[in-house]
Every structure is written in C-alpha cells, then in structure tokens.
Amino acid sequence: MRRRTDFKFAFNALFVKLMLSFLSVILLLASFNLVSHLYLSKKVYQEMVRQNELGLKQTALSYENHFRLTQNIILTLNRSRTWTANLGLLSQVRENRRYDVVREVKSDLANVYSNPFLHIENFILYFKEADYVFEKDGTSSMNDMFSKYYASKEYPPDYWSRQTMGNQYMRVLPAANFRESTMNSSRPLGSLLPLVTQVLPNKEVYGIVMLNARELHTAYGDGSASPFYILDADGVMLFSTSADRPVLSDISGSISYHEQVGDQYYFYQKGGQTGFTYVQVTPAAAVTSGMRQMQLLLAALLTAAVLTSILFSLFFSYRLNRPLQRLIAALERKSGTGAGKLSSVKEFAIIGDRMSRILETNQFIQTDLEHKNSLVR
Missing domain, CATH: 3.30.450 (Beta-Lactamase)
Incomplete structure (x- = not known):
C-alpha cells in the first residue's frame, strides 16, 4: 500500500507557510x-x-x-480736579452746606455704573469721618446702607467702619449674597463682588464698587x-x-x-x-x-x-493550496485524470493542462514500452 504524505497540516506545507506569511x-x-x-x-x-x-x-x-x-x-x-474738589466739599457737607455739588457727583457716578459692559450694580462713596454714604439713590447713613439696602452677614456695618486700605489703592473682597431689607419688603440683590478703592487725595473717602459676580462669570466664563x-x-x-x-x-x-x-x-x-x-x-x-x-x-x-x-487569508490560502493538492494527487496516481482543470487561475490552468499532457504521454510511452518488452521476451 502506497504511503501518502499529509501536506495539509505539515509545518513546511504551502498552506501553512501561506497562512504564516x-x-x-x-x-x-x-x-x-x-x-x-x-x-x-x-x-x-x-x-x-x-x-x-x-x-x-x-x-x-x-x-x-x-x-x-x-x-x-x-x-x-x-x-479730575472738579471730582476731587466736589468730594472734598461733600466730606464736610454738614459744615459748608454745599448740597449743590450732589447732582454733579451723582452724574459722575452714573457714568460709571450705567456702562453695561462693566457689570457694576452700584458705586458707593463712603465718607468715613462723616459716617455717611453717597450712591445712585442718594445719601444715607453708613449703618442704614449696610444693614438695610446692602445687607449681608459677611459685611455688616461694623466691618466697613473698621475698613482701612493702608498702602493699597484697590482691594477686591470675597463675593457675598446681599439683600435689600426694608420694613415692607425684602429682595435679594444677588452675589456681589465688592471692589474697594481709595479716593485720592481724601484718604478717608472710599469708593465701593459692587460688581455683579454672576454676570461677570456669565460674560467671561466658558459657559x-x-x-x-x-x-x-x-x-x-x-x-x-x-x-x-x-x-x-x-x-x-x-x-x-x-x-x-x-x-x-x-x-x-x-x-x-x-x-x-x-x-x-x-x-x-x-x-x-x-x-x-x-x-x-x-x-x-x-x-x-x-x-x-x-x-480572507484562510480563503486565499485554501484557494491556492487546493489545486496544488490535486496536482500532487495526480502525480502520485501517475495519471492525467483530474489534472486538467486544477483551478480557475490562469497559471494553475496552464500547469494543469501541461501536466495532464505530460502524464498522458508518459502513460502512452510506458504502455508501449511494456508491450515491446513483452515482444522481446
């Protein structure tokens, strides 16, 4: 019985080498x-x-x-000399009775807080020695301003009375929630960021700019x-x-x-x-x-x-390996049967056709040779 080699799973077989490649x-x-x-x-x-x-x-x-x-x-x-002169008069307004400068100072303040791009809720002038404030709605005592109109637990009236600037010109204070609390109503003013400046040359006059913290974040934040x-x-x-x-x-x-x-x-x-x-x-x-x-x-x-x-590698390797296996099987049988149509690939078809002819010729020669050997014997 003829021994056949298993090309399909041999390590050096074409199929394995193709798959490895x-x-x-x-x-x-x-x-x-x-x-x-x-x-x-x-x-x-x-x-x-x-x-x-x-x-x-x-x-x-x-x-x-x-x-x-x-x-x-x-x-x-x-x-501005006019501004500083007017503030000097307002700081001593109880003695000099110069109430005529109030309208002019109020106009200067309005030019600041009325700019919508500055996000200023109010610009408060605090006259520390005179113990009163001046803002867009007029004048009031410091205690009323920060206990009623701009009330906050973080900034009670005594906080502002203790306020000193030292050598600083501007100081930004932590934001806090302010409320307007009067006898008949109470409404929130939102989160305000106080910015305190020194109004030169009057060192006892402070400017308190109330910035709207939420509007600032809306304008400058990333959304x-x-x-x-x-x-x-x-x-x-x-x-x-x-x-x-x-x-x-x-x-x-x-x-x-x-x-x-x-x-x-x-x-x-x-x-x-x-x-x-x-x-x-x-x-x-x-x-x-x-x-x-x-x-x-x-x-x-x-x-x-x-x-x-x-x-796809398995498919192509199988397509390439199958006609070769058929060709090897035909060579082992030493017959052209089944070797004529190996594959639809042109090269394999040519090899199959030539191999089929070679095998048929070889078979014819072998048969003729055996016949002649019989006659010789």
Whole structure:
C-alpha cells in the first residue's frame, strides 16, 4: 500500500507557510495601527488639556482686564480736579452746606455704573469721618446702607467702619449674597463682588464698587457648569460657583498648571496684574470621553479588520493550496485524470493542462514500452 504524505497540516506545507506569511503581514499592519492609535490618543488627550488651559487663560485675562479697566476709570476720576474738589466739599457737607455739588457727583457716578459692559450694580462713596454714604439713590447713613439696602452677614456695618486700605489703592473682597431689607419688603440683590478703592487725595473717602459676580462669570466664563474659583494672592476665596470648597494646590511658583485629583482635573491660571489664581474644575470624564469614544471606535475597527483579514487569508490560502493538492494527487496516481482543470487561475490552468499532457504521454510511452518488452521476451 502506497504511503501518502499529509501536506495539509505539515509545518513546511504551502498552506501553512501561506497562512504564516499572511498572519505576519496582518500582525505588522495591526501593530502599526495600534501604535498609531496610542500615539493619536496621547495627542488627543494633550489637545483636550490644551483647550481647557486656553479657555481658562482667556477667562483669567478677561477678569484681569475688567479689574484693570475698573481701576483705570476710578483713577481717571481721581485725576479730575472738579471730582476731587466736589468730594472734598461733600466730606464736610454738614459744615459748608454745599448740597449743590450732589447732582454733579451723582452724574459722575452714573457714568460709571450705567456702562453695561462693566457689570457694576452700584458705586458707593463712603465718607468715613462723616459716617455717611453717597450712591445712585442718594445719601444715607453708613449703618442704614449696610444693614438695610446692602445687607449681608459677611459685611455688616461694623466691618466697613473698621475698613482701612493702608498702602493699597484697590482691594477686591470675597463675593457675598446681599439683600435689600426694608420694613415692607425684602429682595435679594444677588452675589456681589465688592471692589474697594481709595479716593485720592481724601484718604478717608472710599469708593465701593459692587460688581455683579454672576454676570461677570456669565460674560467671561466658558459657559459650562463646571466649578470655577477665584482666589486672591493670599489664597482667600473671592468667588466660587460651587458650594463645595475643594483643597486647592499652591502654584506660587508657576503661572499655569493642571493636575488630576480623583475623577476631576484642576486647571490653574495666575493673573499677571492682580496675582489672583483662577481655577477651573473639569470632570475627568469630560476630558477623556471623546478619547474613549475614539478608542472604542478604533478598537472595533481594528478587531473587525484583523478578523476579516484572517478569514480572507484562510480563503486565499485554501484557494491556492487546493489545486496544488490535486496536482500532487495526480502525480502520485501517475495519471492525467483530474489534472486538467486544477483551478480557475490562469497559471494553475496552464500547469494543469501541461501536466495532464505530460502524464498522458508518459502513460502512452510506458504502455508501449511494456508491450515491446513483452515482444522481446
């Protein structure tokens, strides 16, 4: 009985070698795509972080410009001789009875708080020695102003009476919720950010600019619901959009910084003019969601491509191996039967046709030779 070799599963068989070659190419391309995907994922992450940093940088710059603009407007008023003279008269108004300058000062104040782009709710002049205030609605005692018209538990009347500026020209105080509480009504005034300046050369006259903190954040924030904080140079919280007070890092040695704490990213930006620190808290899911979606999509596409490539490799290897197996079987039988039509591939068809003719010729010669040998014997 003739022994046959199993070419289908032999390691050195054509089918195995074809499959290994195809798999090598597939693994090479898959490795290239995987490395490209990891590289792009890193770039996408860096770009998302950069976008958050640029957004916070723009927010900080807008706040800084607003504080500087407000300061410059008050400085411009202080350079006016008419303004300083009128304030000098108002500081001694009980003695000199110069109530005629009230309208002029009120007009100067209106030019400041009526500008909608400044987001100023009120500009209050506090005459500390005379113990009264002057604002857009007229005059009142300091106690009435800060216990009724601008009442806040953070800023009671005695807080303002103890207020001193020292060598500072401008100071931004922490935002607080103010209310107007009178005998017949009580209405909230919202979150206001007091900005206190010294009205030169009258060192006992203070300008208290009430900035609308929410309007400022709406105008200069990124529009997201992510927590946002402003801290002064000493780390005191000036403004916060969240009731939670997180533990923030000290970035005194850097201008811009970001870190991940738990499932949140903290972005820090220091203001160049005021030295304030602006903090934006972004959930890690918001930073990585786009990247994860891309990772899932690319992983699915890569898996589908590899599986499809393997299936096509099996199909093509089988198509190439089958006619060769038939050719080998025909050679083992030493007969042209079944060797004529090996494959639809042109080259295999030609080989099959030539091999069939060779086998038929060889069979004819062998038969003739056996016949002649019989006659010789």
